[in-house]
Amino acid sequence: DTAVSQTPKYLVTQMGNDKSIKCEQNLGHDTMYWYKQDSKKFLKIMFSYNNKELIINETVPNRFSPKSPDKAHLNLHINSLELGDSAVYFCATTPPNTGELFFGEGSRLTVL
Amino acid sequence: GENVEQHPSTLSVQEGDSAVIKCTYSDSASNYFPWYKQELGKRPQLIIDIRSNVGEKKDQRIAVTLNKTAKHFSLHITETQPEDSAVYFCAASRESGYSTLTFGKGTMLLVSP
Numbered sequence: 001d002t003a004v005s006q007t008p009k010y011l012v013t014q015m016g017n018d019k020s021i022k023c024e025q026n027l028g029h030d031t032m033y034w035y036k037q038d039s040k041k042f043l044k045i046m047f048s049y050n051n052k053e054l055i056i057n058e059t060v061p062n063r064f065s066p067k068s069p070d071k072a073h074l075n076l077h078i079n080s081l082e083l084g085d086s087a088v089y090f091c092a093t094t095p096p097n098t099g100e101l102f103f104g105e106g107s108r109l110t111v112l
Numbered sequence: 113g114e115n116v117e118q119h120p121s122t123l124s125v126q127e128g129d130s131a132v133i134k135c136t137y138s139d140s141a142s143n144y145f146p147w148y149k150q151e152l153g154k155r156p157q158l159i160i161d162i163r164s165n166v167g168e169k170k171d172q173r174i175a176v177t178l179n180k181t182a183k184h185f186s187l188h189i190t191e192t193q194p195e196d197s198a199v200y201f202c203a204a205s206r207e208s209g210y211s212t213l214t215f216g217k218g219t220m221l222l223v224s225p
Contacts, residue, residue, distance in 0.1 A: 099205045
């Protein structure tokens with residue numbers, strides 16, 4: 001039973017389209033994140049949510065809009081996709097007051 | 113905010129050799145320093161971590177050392193095996209509240225048989 005699951009795993013789309021990636025965790029943690037991993041493997045925090053509330057937005061363009069319908073889900077919607085959005089997007093969660101991250105398997109987005 | 117520098121970016125060793133990856137951090141309030149291993153096409157997974165109340169921690173062939181005064185920490189892998197080949201990330205954070213992990217840029221370790 002996967003602790004952090006993301007869908008889809010692969011997404012290929014054209015520039016200008018709108019797409020969503022979904023994330024669900026069954027660990028009962030309050031805090032969830034989206035990280036972006038670019039082609040150089042650099043892992044960068046995008047958003048952090050705690051119990052459905054946005055905590056951190058690391059200067060991500062407005063085209064990216066996270067949504068947390070409940071504390072077990074954190075979805076990422078991207079409008080007007082650009083070539084530079086091509087990356088692997090990782091959802092993650094962490095227990096209270098610890099730094100350890102549990103990552104999902106990642107969603108590889110390719111924008112053509 | 114926190115800034116984590118990691119070196120080297122790539123590291124090639126022969127099977128059985130040791131490998132050392134070094135990181136420095138900028139925020140003196142950081143107190144949690146994990147290391148993640150990411151195999152090709154997989155998610156990053158925690159392999160070992162250290163908190164600022166200890167200077168060294170070991171788990172079988174891997175060990176991590178921390179020097180809070182100098183603000184650097186290192187990962188040591190002994191008796192490397194081909195399955196150790198992966199990208200390794202160091203990270204740092206304040207382990208409280210809503211602090212998030214800041215990652216280094218990763219080290220690609222290649223262990224040749």
